[in-house]
Amino acid sequence: MSNERRLEVLRAIVQDYVSTSEPVGSKALLERHQLGVSAATIRNDMAALEDEGLIAAPHTSAGRVPTDAGYRVFVDRLSQVRPLTPSQRRAIQAFLAESIDLDDIVERTARLLASLTQQAAVMQYPSLRRSRVRHIECLAMTPTRAMLVAILDSGRIEQRTVEFAHPVAEGDDFVARLRERLNAETDGLLLAEAARGLSLLREAFEPERRADVDAVVETITAVFGEEREERVVLAGTANLARAGTDGLHVQPVLDALEEHVVILRLMSNLAEDAEAHDQVTVRIGAENPHEGLHSTSLVTTSYGPDAVAALGVLGPTRMDYPQTMANVRAVARYVSQLIES
The missing domain is CATH 3.30.390.60 (Heat-inducible transcription repressor hrca homolog; domain 3)
Known part of the structure; x- marks a missing residue:
């Protein structure tokens, strides 16, 4: 899309829908955002966004919700990942610093990510190879x-x-x-x-x-x-049940998570695709290769020297992408520092 105003309307729709979980109408956009145009112009922009498949009407109402393609455009156009506050950074560092060995680091990191994001967290053990x-x-x-x-x-x-x-x-x-x-x-x-x-x-x-x-x-x-069985650790899967009203098909997701080989293969591929430090990868909806994960988004990054493994969170496509990406990247940084120290 080349029309910057329509992209601003899309951004506003994504932000409002993530915040309220309610379909967003033109009136709400005018009240909550300084878009500087009339209601008729916003309705025209929303119609154009719908024609391009970036928003959709979940039912016959004036409100619209982002589609997977709309979330993708929103994520791709993020100018920067939202920074964590100093208190958040200190809390992450202090919690991980108490780890006593690699197993403890992995377990703590998964629990921390689940708590920070209120999503399901996935962490791959470092690969021997x-x-x-x-x-x-x-x-x-x-x-x-x-x-x-x-x-x-x-x-x-x-x-x-x-x-x-x-x-x-x-x-x-x-x-x-x-x-x-x-x-x-x-x-x-x-x-x-x-x-x-x-x-x-x-x-x-x-x-x-x-x-x-x-x-x-x-x-x-x-x-x-030695050929070791690679492992992943999950935490916060109960958060998925609470997200069931967000269009998340919980049972297929839980079934996919139980197949650790599926998650491990996915995380291994993501670690290899994101070897540059601080690169956060977001897979939205059907971009996830496993059909059971098509109602989810997976936000991951690599960690450790030479990007030895990946960590991330999985949740409904209606998630706060800037904050989730910031949490994933920050935690990966601290885990890498801890391992390398």
Whole structure:
């Protein structure tokens, strides 16, 4: 659409409908907004918007509601995402800062998003295949046993034990040298790259220690190569029941959410599509590939270093898009900072 006034009328209709959940008429637009035109002009603009499929009459009344296409035009023309207040930012930061591990971060983030938006929140666990090695610790537990701890930039921590064929004598710096070489070969690499980089590590050690080095490398390589079942965490699904009067077909949505593989595939695709930090993706109505989600909008963004996963909220198409987008982006920023710290 090229007519800026009609776009302003569309914006006003979206805002009023989101606020009141009632169809919006020309009289209400004149009373609530300074559009600077007559009632007849607004009626003409509304007729043009309806012809273009951006608004529709839910029943025989003077009021109109936005269509999915109307919401799309509104979202695409948002000049900026509404900023959060300082108190909101402090509350988010304080709540997430109390997390004790990755599982707690994910659970808290999902609950926080659901509370902030009053929608259903979805958070994908960080993907191993997109994670990088931050540090590998090798700790001697006994002369013949060591603990390996792999710390990833996604916040994941993997622990394994390994048995040495030859005891490590007191004063032998084998474990310290092994730790140093492990980190030199893997630091900052994706897991698949790190596994390949360890293949020749044995050559850096004396022959009598190479069997032990092989055991360590085999253990770490196995961890890096594991195929893990990716997971998503949901929170606030009860909010969907309260949104049932907003044109949301609740049961198909709940059925889709129960199929975690469907949600996981959707979130994975969105994370890959939004690798640039701060990019918020909005899928409205039938833009969602799963038929059960056609009465919803999904607002998501990626989080973590290298956009390792996605988080977001799902609710009726009648939602406060600027505020929801701001909440999703702000929470993703704080989660990323927490994981990277």
